[in-house]
Amino acid sequence: MTAQTTEKQGPLLRFLGGVERVGNKLPHPFWLFVILSVVLVLVSWLLAAFDVSVVSPADGKPLHVRSLVSNDGVHMMVSDLVKNYVNFPPLGLITVVMLGVAVADKSGLLPAMMRAALSKVPAKFVTFAVALTCMFAQIAGDAAFVVMIPLAMIAFRAVGRNPIIGAIIAYVAVGGTSSVGMLPSGSDAVMAGISTAAARAIDPNYQVGTLSNYFFSLASAILLAVVITVVTELVVAKRVDAMDAQSPEQIELEELPDMSVSALERKGIRRAMLAAVIYLGLLVLAMVPSGSPLRGDGGAIIDSPLFDGIVVFLMLFFMIIGVTYGITVGTISKPKDFPDYMGQGLRDLIPALILFFAISQFLGYFKWSNLGQVISIAMAQFLRDLGATPVLVFLGTMLLICVMDLFITSGSAMWSLVAPILVPMLMLLHIHPETTQALFRMADAPLNSITPMSPYFGVALGFIRRTRPSAGIGTLMSLVLPLAVVNLVVWLLMFLGWYALGIPLGPGAPVD
Helix, strand or coil: CCHHHHHHCCHHHHHHHHHHHHHHCCCCHHHHHHHHHHHHHHHHHHHHHCCCEEECCCCCCEEECCCCCCHHHHHHHHHCHHHHHHCCHHHHHHHHHHHHHHHHHHCCHHHHHHHHHHCCCCHHHHHHHHHHHHHHHHHHCCHHHHHHHHHHHHHHHHCCCCHHHHHHHHHHHHHCCCCCCCCCCHHHHHHHHHHHHHHCCCCCCCCCCCCCCHHHHHHHHHHHHHHHHHHHHHHHHHHHHHCCCCCHHHCCHHHCCCCCCCHHHHHHHHHHHHHHHHHHHHHHHHHCCCCCCCCCHHHCCCCCHHHHCHHHHHHHHHHHHHHHHHHHHCCCCCCCHHHHHHHHHHHHHHHHHHHHHHHHHHHHHHHHHCHHHHHHHHHHHHHHHHCCCHHHHHHHHHHHHHHHHCCCCCHHHHHHHHHHHHHHHHHHCCCCHHHHHHHHHHHHCHHHHCCCCCHHHHHHHHHHCCCCCCCCHHHHHHHHHHHHHHHHHHHHHHHHHHHHHCCCCCCCCCCC
16 A cells, blocks of 8 residues: 555544554464463462452352462463363364364355355345345355355346445455354354353353354344345445446456356255255154153253254254255265265364364463452452443443454454453353353454454455455455444444343343
8 A cells, every 4th residue: 555545544544554553463363372371370470479369259258369370370280281172162062063064065065055045136135135145154154255255246246236345245244243143153152162161160050052142143144134235235335336446347257256056056955955954843843742852851942952962963954964965966975075074174173273272271271360250250349339230331341342353353262362251240240141242242243344453354355356456455444344333333232122122142041
């Protein structure tokens, strides 16, 4: 970006440019948690030396900070290293879910469904169709960025509109609404696992269900698809159309994937959907008898093996539809293809598994030192003394998360960082972990699409430059900003309304 261009930027873009420069100096999230672990060790030693403590609300006894720079602390860090990692709740949950999702993805089912959803959309519905399809596409995780941005560009070009609009919608709908979607995904398992670990600082038996935010997520996905549509048509599309960009017809066709869906692929999708209906129907039938092994004590449905083990049933669901599609279209032709696809899916998880190692050690240290509980109890008491209402607590929490989100764009990394403090603190204020988790998801996602710290910011900008070579960081930020701000405001209002009405956030989720 030239100096002349920089001079023409307004205060907001100059601020975001500063955020970019500062954020780029932050280390990789793995090293960030290693550094934080070292800082935690030193802080625990300092606070323990001053005998910092609080009164535990559980038993009325003093709760002291324990020094990690001690014989017991060093012994814990060495002897519990493997246990901290193996027992890290999200580790097993996301691994199991992704075994199934990988089969559905690598067999070609998920990409084919995305193409089928957008291949013949009328011009007047293309914006909403792209936004809503991206809500489904989030099941594919980060791969949704690479798949949906070019598909959205093709969909817009096919109806005679500027493909840049499609790229912006897809980028925001996947990244700016991340962790909510039409279907449960691996992120649900990861969030629930981290929330469970944090909640057990107060209640050792607390369990946050994988689907504990599903009702809220489903409603959020539909509402945000509508909001994205309205803001795009009223603001973003007009700004894009006003740009002095190249004609859409000048895009090199070979650089974008084929949008067509073959007859065989459509047959595979139909059979996969039939398999899904049969599978879900069998689950419903299995739950009918009051003595079903899938029911809980006294015939309970919510508090039952089905919901407690929902990750297993999600894995089987995606495996079944993926295998059905693969056999139909020929992408699964021999038994070894099935485990091969699962292996490919696990390879995609390797960066997350490495990050989980650093996070699990940090959380293990945090829990053993009592630092998380001491901070949570002290902050909760401070807020009670101030007479802070839940709405003020929500707004303060949201502001904190939004600021942090400009620098740390990994949702699981940031939730791992703040959950050990926020979840116990809000539990002491009689706000359930499921509510805190939903608040985090709502506050975390919108700004993901603004900050250049996001690894997919560059991906989106690269696709946009195929149509507008002169596009820079400021171009993408200016196009995304209206969507991010309106999404955040509308989402917050929805959350506050949901909370005020006492609607459950998901199956089995308690109401505050």
